[in-house]
Amino acid sequence: MFDARLFRESAESVTAQLEHQLADASIRGLELIDPDILDRAARGLMTPERDRIAAFDEKRLAAIVDLYVRTGIQVHSPGYLGRQFSGVVPLAGIVDFVGSVVNQPSSFYEAGQLPNVAERIMAEELNRFIGWEPESFAMVTTSGGSLANLTALLAARNKRFPDYWSQGGGALAGRSRPAIAVGADVHYSVSRAAGVMGIGDEQLVRLPLDREQRICLDRARGALEDAERRGLEVFCLVASAGTTSVGAFDPIDGLADLAREKGLWLHVDGAHGASLLVSDELRGKLAGIAKADSLTWDAHKMMFVPAPCTLLFYRDRRDAPGAFRQQASYVFDDKPDAYTALDSGDKNFECTKRPMIMPLWALWSIHGRALFAEKIEYLCRLTADIHTILLDEPDFEPLHRPEANILCFRHLPAGLAESDVHRLQLDIRNRLKRQGNFFISKVDIDGVAALRVVLMNHRITTEHFRMLLGEIRRAGYDLRHRANGRETGSDSE
Structure with missing residues (x-):
């Protein structure tokens, strides 16, 4: 099963099937199959052998790949207009395939050396469009925008309430209840993150929207002041750069000024829209982004690479380790050196993390912005x-x-x-x-x-x-x- 020649033959066979899929420019919607029917079809492709390793069956593999490709959304078809993840640039899929075979987890430099270097390179490349001081910011990759938003909110909470990580709710004795200000149309992952953090839905301050479904800057101040009167201590304001519902961009520049005035952390959920930063024509949609404290950026959306590939940026690199405050001798070193300095395991939730930066870095290296x-x-x-x-x-x-x-x-x-x-x-x-x-x-x-x-x-x-x-x-x-x-x-x- 680990034979190199069999690997090559299998890869060539599957590649030929995918080539046919990519070359098909027909208009295809969703072939929605009854789950019980699909279950029977999938079970029918499984070997009946139970006691010995079954011999490789090329036809069985081809049928599995065909069923896999045929029963999902057709992201490369002109008929696909439904979701925010895209058909990948095929070369990115090839690099992701390499990552699956060499299997180098990227939370620690010693396990995935090039992925960790590539993260640093792409952080520098993309920060040219964000505009933070080159030596002061930080970036880590996470498996999806939901996890990035949670991580940023944890960093914001722990900065405002330094003892919360160790003492839990007891650290709030005598203080107002912690709260997060969000647009009324914020992505559900933000409210879900608040729940995970123990911040109830009633402690989400929902800022009113204008006619274009953006946070109304003129009314946001009043909503924050009302929250304070209700005994809430807002520590973070979340703005959206490309809401999921309608693709609206909140007024980041004005919200950043308001957040600074109120002493709030400004997190921008740019999972969908942050990619517009790489365009000279469209970058203005995120005016003021350099004033934000953190930014979520999903490359698997508008950068057209395999999911998940999310980039979480911090304006102040000292805030990056603030989300998780732990010691674990089996992965964390007491005395960092030139190698462990690139580790991200202390800054992201995952210990084992896919080298998700590699497809993006490879495309950027070969084809450019x-x-x-x-x-x-x-x-x-x-x-x-x-x-x-x-x-x-x-x-x-x-x-x-x-x-x-x-x-x-x-x-x-x-x-x-x-x-x-x-x-x-x-x-x-x-x-x-x-x-x-x-x-x-x-x-x-x-x-x-x-x-x-x-x-x-x-x-x-x-x-x-x-x-x-x-x-x-x-x-x-x-x-x-x-x-x-x-x-x-x-x-x-």
């Missing part, structure tokens, strides 16, 4: 173009002007009652998920469902979007026709 900037700029221009298309369609309503590559809208055919708008959007999305050529998502805006597209694939054009609108119209017509048939008692099936 322009690869990322040009694709991001195309996707954002395309989203602006489809917004213009929607403005000219009388039966569609765009719900915001897109700031990046996320756009929400509703299908509103003539005669649709206001009470039926919510249900129709949900039914259309579910119909497309089960039967359509396109995979889109949905979100509630102001309590009413909306259709949501996220443009992550450079193969998508405005023509594809027009095809999607046609599919939505057909689904909407069919759903309303069936509903009207049921209301009149006719047989609409």
